[in-house]
């Protein structure tokens with residue numbers, strides 16, 4: 001597979017409005033857009049930095065994955081996403097190599113991306129996403 005670059009780093013936060021101030025007021029970055037991803041029960045704020053982004057993830061539902069993450073581990077870096085050229089090919093390659101996946105097939109992520117997660121047991125505890133856009 002061809003990994004192009006780090007697409008984004010997902011940061012679980014209780015409030016985009018509160019957490020976003022650090023990135024905008026202290027770091028001088030800009031929140032480009034905030035999108036509601038219904039399937040994931042999150043609002044996602046995109047903070048672009050050259051080819052990558054910080055994505056602030058705010059749960060819209062106490063039962064959503066980000067809310068559960070914050071309940072058990074607190075706010076902080078939740079996942080790292082690598083951009084691949086072709087996500088279907090990347091998933092096939094990972095399956096052939098016996099890598100455990102959370103998503104067997106790509107699903108729809110924020111910003112119109114196709115995304116899939118690798119099981120954190122394969123990555124020493126880091127939740128790794130691959131994405132294509």
Ligand code: ZN
Pocket residue numbers: 008010055079081109129
């Ligand atoms: Zn992501």
